[in-house]
Amino acid sequence: MEKKKSDKKNCDFTVLCIFLIIFVEEKRYNDENFKRVKPLSSTKIHLTKAAFTLSAPDIRRLPADSGIEVAFAGRSNAGKSSALNTLTNQRGLARISKTPGRTQLINVFEVAEDRRLIDLPGYGFAKVPLEMKKKWQKALGEYLEKRQCLKGIVILMDIRHPLKDLDMDLIQWAADSELAMLVLLTKCDKLSQGKRSAEVLSVKKALAPLNADIRVQAFSSLKYTGKEQADAIICDWLEQEAEDYDLPEAADSDDKDENILPENFQN
Numbered sequence: 447m448e449k450k451k452s453d454k455k456n457c458d459f460t461v462l463c464i465f466l467i468i469f470v471e472e473k474r475y476n477d478e479n480f481k482r483v484k485p486l487s488s489t490k491i492h493l494t495k496a497a498f499t500l501s502a503p504d505i506r507r508l509p510a511d512s513g514i515e516v517a518f519a520g521r522s523n524a525g526k527s528s529a530l531n532t533l534t535n536q537r538g539l540a541r542i543s544k545t546p547g548r549t550q551l552i553n554v555f556e557v558a559e560d561r562r563l564i565d566l567p568g569y570g571f572a573k574v575p576l577e578m579k580k581k582w583q584k585a586l587g588e589y590l591e592k593r594q595c596l597k598g599i600v601i602l603m604d605i606r607h608p609l610k611d612l613d614m615d616l617i618q619w620a621a622d623s624e625l626a627m628l629v630l631l632t633k634c635d636k637l638s639q640g641k642r643s644a645e646v647l648s649v650k651k652a653l654a655p656l657n658a659d660i661r662v663q664a665f666s667s668l669k670y671t672g673k674e675q676a677d678a679i680i681c682d683w684l685e686q687e688a689e690d691y692d693l694p695e696a697a698d699s700d701d702k703d704e705n706i707l708p709e710n711f712q713n
């Protein structure tokens with residue numbers, strides 16, 4: 447009887463230790479990564495000021511390629527539009543749907559002069575007519591490869607099914623392009639706190655070998671989990687000084703074209 451009691455105590459203690467380690471690790475990571483370190487421009491960004499600007503079927507119909515853009519990318523149904531609405535505190539800003547493939551155009555939302563958030567069409571959804579899919583996936587590929595003002599990418603993955611092949615293709619491409627990444631593990635309200643933290647750690651571990659500028663955060667549009675951290679990072683990106691691409695010395699525009707997304711990502 448005494449032995450059983452002591453076994454149970456030991457077991458409780460071990461569980462407590464595991465949670466403590468996860469908590470301390472996460473706090474250390476947040477402290478290290480979520481403080482603002484880069485120089486800011488004079489533009490103070492409030493994501494709540496986002497306003498719909500336009501929807502474009504391809505990059506030629508987008509606003510001029512100047513200032514700074516932060517794009518939301520991920521598989522269909524990952525929660526991109528929902529995250530945009532949560533971060534901007536505007537329920538109806540981006541269209542949400544239970545049916546994957548809802549966002550088929552490049553949707554632009556201006557948050558300040560020359561500072562934009564971009565809701566991209568989702569990838570990896572099989573059940574759309576091939577021609578349609580080709581068209582909108584081409585727009586997505588072109589946007590990522592050619593848009594000079596893209597300075598940060600928010601990659602959204604359902605926390606229950608992260609790091610699928612297409613996600614890894616995108617992450618690898620962004621790492622090769624030296625593009626800052628914020629990985630949001632969405633719908634985390636569907637997991638217990640313990641499983642959520644374990645999943646965040648495992649994704650961080652899987653991405654560590656890339657040695658890239660990647661932050662990983664559990665996120666729930668429903669419960670606002672991770673909203674503050676994501677907001678700080680995105681505002682940080684948008685508050686940087688924008689480069690002037692028209693200046694000859696800054697017109698390195700071919701550099702980005704050299705890093706081509708894998709073909710299976712675009713079709």
Ligand SMILES: Nc1nc2c(ncn2[C@@H]2O[C@H](COP(=O)(O)OP(=O)(O)OP(=O)(O)O)[C@@H](O)[C@H]2O)c(=O)[nH]1
Pocket residue numbers: 520521522523524525526527528529541542543544545546547548549550567568569632633634635636665666667668669
């Ligand atoms: N429980 C839960 N459901 C969510 C969350 N975020 C999104 N969803 C649901 O997931 C579904 C897809 O959300 P969207 O925001 O439309 O996903 P999307 O990535 O924009 O999808 P596409 O435009 O098709 O690429 C909707 O039914 C949302 O209500 C979340 O944080 N928690």
Ligand SMILES: [Mg+2]
Pocket residue numbers: 526527528541542548549565
């Ligand atoms: Mg969408």
